[in-house]
Amino acid sequence: MPIDACRDYSLTGPNAKASGFGSAEWYASPAPRKRIKELMKRSDRLALTNYGTWLGLVVATGVLLVAVWGTAWAWPVALVYGVFYGSGADSRWHETGHGTPFKTRWLNDAFYHLASFMSLRNPHLWRWSHTRHHSETVIVGRDPEIAFPRPPSIGNWVLNLLYIPAITKELGKMVRIAFGNLTEAEKSFLPESEWPKTFAASRAHLLVLALVGLAAVTLQSWLPLFLIGLPTFYGSWLHHILATTQHAGLAEDVPDHRMNSRTFYLNPFFRFIYSNMNYHIEHHMYPMVPFYNLPALHEEIKADCPPAYASLLACYREMVPAVMRQQADPNHYIRRPLPAGAGATPTYERPVIAAE
Amino acid sequence: MPNWVRACGANDVEAEDLVRFDHGDRTFAVYRSPDDEYFCTEGLCTHEQVHLADGLVMDYEIECPKHNATFDYRTGEAKRAPACVNLATYPVKIENGSVWIEI
Numbered sequence: 141m142p143i144d145a146c147r148d149y150s151l152t153g154p155n156a157k158a159s160g161f162g163s164a165e166w167y168a169s170p171a172p173r174k175r176i177k178e179l180m181k182r183s184d185r186l187a188l189t190n191y192g193t194w195l196g197l198v199v200a201t202g203v204l205l206v207a208v209w210g211t212a213w214a215w216p217v218a219l220v221y222g223v224f225y226g227s228g229a230d231s232r233w234h235e236t237g238h239g240t241p242f243k244t245r246w247l248n249d250a251f252y253h254l255a256s257f258m259s260l261r262n263p264h265l266w267r268w269s270h271t272r273h274h275s276e277t278v279i280v281g282r283d284p285e286i287a288f289p290r291p292p293s294i295g296n297w298v299l300n301l302l303y304i305p306a307i308t309k310e311l312g313k314m315v316r317i318a319f320g321n322l323t324e325a326e327k328s329f330l331p332e333s334e335w336p337k338t339f340a341a342s343r344a345h346l347l348v349l350a351l352v353g354l355a356a357v358t359l360q361s362w363l364p365l366f367l368i369g370l371p372t373f374y375g376s377w378l379h380h381i382l383a384t385t386q387h388a389g390l391a392e393d394v395p396d397h398r399m400n401s402r403t404f405y406l407n408p409f410f411r412f413i414y415s416n417m418n419y420h421i422e423h424h425m426y427p428m429v430p431f432y433n434l435p436a437l438h439e440e441i442k443a444d445c446p447p448a449y450a451s452l453l454a455c456y457r458e459m460v461p462a463v464m465r466q467q468a469d470p471n472h473y474i475r476r477p478l479p480a481g482a483g484a485t486p487t488y489e490r491p492v493i494a495a496e
Numbered sequence: 497m498p499n500w501v502r503a504c505g506a507n508d509v510e511a512e513d514l515v516r517f518d519h520g521d522r523t524f525a526v527y528r529s530p531d532d533e534y535f536c537t538e539g540l541c542t543h544e545q546v547h548l549a550d551g552l553v554m555d556y557e558i559e560c561p562k563h564n565a566t567f568d569y570r571t572g573e574a575k576r577a578p579a580c581v582n583l584a585t586y587p588v589k590i591e592n593g594s595v596w597i598e599i
């Protein structure tokens with residue numbers, strides 16, 4: 141049976157032990173060490189400018205929401221507040237999880253915990269899940285963050301664009317973990333030494349949400365929940381529409397981020413919300429480069445990468461037909477063209493365990 | 497019996513940086529601190545065996561290029577997840593403009 145016909149994405153299934161290649165074998169576009177060192181440098185000034193602006197916008201639109209609550213203006217203001225809160229936090233959870241924006245570690249950590257709560261993600265579980273995602277990006281049975289397993293369910297795909305199933309799952313996960321329960325899949329990437337912290341974080345998140353719920357009941361108003369908790373549900377959609385482009389429809393089981401990740405050009409406002417993750421090949425290839433240096437890294441290595449998509453729309457124009465086709469043909473995927481002279485994709489031979 | 501091996505020239509490592517040094521089937525990382533002291537650790541991250549030489553030295557810490565774990569390269573102590581195991585460290589001396597490590 142060809143390996144492509146054996147897609148078992150479970151982290152405890154037949155593919156779970158079959159990856160067979162180490163982190164060191166991933167392709168990296170060549171760049172002078174001196175230049176990469178410059179790009180890896182952290183700046184509290186640049187990070188604080190971005191994070192301070194973001195937090196300022198969350199607070200300002202939150203205050204505005206309180207001011208217009210009870211009027212027709214509350215809906216559009218909530219929409220804007222929700223995007224800053226939910227979508228803005230999601231990309232910042234990710235970036236501070238890598239520890240890259242700030243030079244000062246406690247600032248990274250403080251924003252990491254804040255953004256983890258705002259995106260309702262367990263900070264410890266997700267740190268380790270994301271570590272695995274970077275070790276084995278889109279490797280079937282190894283990567284816990286494959287958002288669109290093949291064959292894709294179109295219903296789920298559309299709902300996921302609005303982040304609805306995923307965020308509901310996160311809430312359920314929070315309750316389960318608060319009660320000290322981890323799934324076998326979670327245990328496969330989360331070391332036992334991290335379990336107590338993981339349980340404590342979910343309990344703390346749940347406690348804050350319960351207090352907000354209590355405030356809502358006491359005040360007989362939805363406002364507290366619209367300010368804290370619900371924005372993750374009604375405001376994360378923009379992040380998710382952008383993040384869907386990261387790997388959807390591209391190759392699986394290949395140790396080359398140029399083949400399984402997407403880089404595209406995006407307007408400055410969306411890049412602010414999304415922390416420049418539209419440079420996704422660059423982020424995966426050099427995860428130590430902070431978000432504010434990704435455009436420069438893109439310039440440095442673009443001659444060795446597939447051409448960047450011109451826009452978000454261009455990504456969807458390619459992704460949607462590919463995902464539709466994958467329903468009938470799960471082996472189909474988008475093959476990205478490399479420019480002349482680019483380094484070749486490493487040959488990857490997955491052990492045959494999955495095909496037995 | 498101490499076994500001192502020449503790893504590199506003292507000027508082969510920039511201040512606040514590191515270089516990789518391979519010896520037989522072993523690999524090491526040689527560091528020069530911001531105040532021009534030299535240190536040596538094993539060359540592979542204890543998390544997933546990635547070469548630390550592609551990482552970033554900030555003050556007295558080395559950050560792994562793969563998942564951003566950090567270690568104090570003076571003591572080898574793992575400071576940030578996902579590294580949970582410390583790095584082995586090796587004595588270093590400077591003689592005649594060269595960095596020597598005891599392995």
Ligand code: FES
Nearest residue numbers: 541543544560565
């Ligand atoms: S390999 Fe070094 S942090 Fe994972």
